[in-house]
Amino acid sequence: MRARVLVTLRPGVLDPQGEAVRHALGTLGFAGIEAVRQGKLIEIDLARSDPAAAAAEVREMCEKLLANTVIETYSIEIA
């Protein structure tokens, strides 16, 4: 069972990486880009086969390690 965790900075937290990407895209000639935010994608292959239990376990991983919940939020997708 595969879990996909998306970790993004909370709205209002400065995102210099995203800003750099936005600037670089503008330099390359792409117009009409309003905002770019950069985050992390973490794919986890789990031995568990129960989706609900897997989601609960991954949520615990996020709280303990994968996300800094002071400045980041996360979402979990189980496939």
Place this chain on the structure above:
Amino acid sequence: MRARVLVTLRPGVLDPQGEAVRHALGTLGFAGIEAVRQGKLIEIDLARSDPAAAAAEVREMCEKLLANTVIETYSIEIA
């Protein structure tokens, strides 16, 4: 219109960040983790309102800047 780009390392490319996360999760007591891969999430707000045109433009951004296609693959989701 928001585009979500997920950039991941190609299978077979060494992923030390993912390995470090897997090891850390094991140290924290999480069992049954078979693999962890870490990638990038890039969210782009576009002025365009045509989904097909937006997807084509974002694909071009990926090829030119966002992904290193020698070692990375990407997927695009338009919302």
